Amino acid sequence: MQNGKLPERATLRDVARLAGVSEISVSRVMRRAPHISDALREKVVVAANTLGYTPNRVAGALKTATSNLVAVVLPSMSNEVFPEVLDGIESVLSGHGLCPVLGITQYDSGRELEVVRELLSWSPVGIILTGLDQDAAIRRILLHQNIPIVQIMDVEGTPLHAAVGIAHGQAARDAAELLIERGYRKPAYIGAWAERPSRSRIRRQAFEARLAERGHPLVTAQISAKKSSVQTGAEVTQALLATHPAVDAIFYANDDLAIGGMFHCMKSGLAIPGDVGLLGFNGISFGQAAPIQLATIQTPRFEMGKRAASLLIEKNAAKGLIVDLGYRISVGSSL
């Protein structure tokens, strides 16, 4: 597959020697700098190809003190939300020759610190983080770097530089209003994974507070310790309805759980929305295409990634900006 002695990776010097030109000329050809004669370019290109030369951006980045890397810190890759955000980020970055370097925190702020350190050590041109609630230690480090910082998901708080997201508390209050408006009087809430994403806790609390204000307090909130999944949603819904048969509507922390709830109802012959109304959060495609279209709060996840990356690139915009992308309540047919 490969002969025993692996050839060292070719450098600018190797190419220069083979082409019979100076190193700097090779560098210029590689970077498509102006003022290069066709003859020189040709010689260099041939030499580079025969050696299989790949520029060493590590050296280049050291010299120029810039890179084409963007640090992206996400809490998880195992639900639909963050891959979509990342997709949005990547779609913009790739158009500008930038590469995302990824760090996953698993919702652990200790790991987040490590990950941020790690990523910053690569001199990224900017960093995208999730949420507004980083530890003081992380904030300190971030502000010592000289790069734009964009925090995504949330806008209810104070960003380090810029923030792109939605108002989760407001969304949850709207959810409460919607249920009451539709005549529901015994609302419940279902969450999962011990509310690891702090934004889901904020939503639950805002939901609960508004319901209380409107005189129809939350009947029960069941927060599973398991990770969010359709399966978990089905299980928790079953348990909740068994212990609280009076419940007439359930607001879920996300659509995965809500669809699980829907599947449970379908299996056990409960009418949606006749027996129980279901309201999800996020607006994933499964919910919208389901036989009973799931009522949900649509969040612009791909767009969020795109805007975050765009803000990072127009560096001037990256200071003190808060971009609230808003959400769209889709009433569906499950309410």
Place this chain on the structure above:
Amino acid sequence: MQNGKLPERATLRDVARLAGVSEISVSRVMRRAPHISDALREKVVVAANTLGYTPNRVAGALKTATSNLVAVVLPSMSNEVFPEVLDGIESVLSGHGLCPVLGITQYDSGRELEVVRELLSWSPVGIILTGLDQDAAIRRILLHQNIPIVQIMDVEGTPLHAAVGIAHGQAARDAAELLIERGYRKPAYIGAWAERPSRSRIRRQAFEARLAERGHPLVTAQISAKKSSVQTGAEVTQALLATHPAVDAIFYANDDLAIGGMFHCMKSGLAIPGDVGLLGFNGISFGQAAPIQLATIQTPRFEMGKRAASLLIEKNAAKGLIVDLGYRISVGSSL
């Protein structure tokens, strides 16, 4: 947010001066090298903290000619498959202090070449690519680097170094056998996105070939130009059943499409599997939790990422190894 004059990022030299020690000592403390007195360490840590020093790995990588970056080239982030693979990759890398640098090709081999160039220029310690069918130009460049290469998803072919995946052709032949065994005689196939992922084309062809061998040839294959989604699955299924009412079973390119088919049948009152049997591919959680459990071919996506990353790390193993992780046929209740 930041005073007008941004402070330059602190270097080893700054820390050394402030701490009153040599640069190399600071370097050693930062790298937790052995033979450092507590007194020295203390001085350095204090100085580093007051300056908010972050090591510059770009310089370190240049000197040591190694990095902690792993190039990961994926075709897409917009279905469930690749985020899960990436999750698996990341779970292993993070345990070894390595960071994934991401490139998305959008199934475009021109972009793949660019992306590979880009990523390789950062001197990653290894590279993970999708599929075994890279262009000759890409293969040439890859083999000129001196790093382990792991190709994921597919094992039916010749890897550059190592491959981790499943046998797609075999899986599709098994699917054909399953349908016939269960008594289906008018099988159809539904795909999407113009079969951009070449693996889905391989599956269709193998499926078709085996059906023909068994004397029950494919009735029709409908390949939508749209991206795979539940919605697309529903639409194409409707169209297919309208024009080919005799079809008694459908094999889908993936579970998203299959669930769309399931939803369509539920809405339009078709019995599953009475009127039509459905067979998906991948085994995503929605299908397994659905009211009618989707029959599917379970693929180990997370595991694939894990194994790929592991192979990369144990460099000696990365030459010429083919790891077939296999699949599991889950008959569900949709057949």
Place this chain on the structure above:
DNA sequence: AGCGCTGTTGACAACGTTACCAATCTTGAT
């Protein structure tokens, strides 16, 4: 011929770090 252009090429130093070697200081055994 001499002048100032523009276009093209090269020499050299530097980016921030670490490998290598040398220097110094301890420690404990003789």
Place this chain on the structure above:
DNA sequence: ATCAAGATTGGTAACGTTGTCAACAGCGCT
């Protein structure tokens, strides 16, 4: 007290690239 072995610290030179400046050719003009 002396010496060897080890622990701890520092000086210097790279890693591969690019910014800066300088050099030189060819051109048209006076």
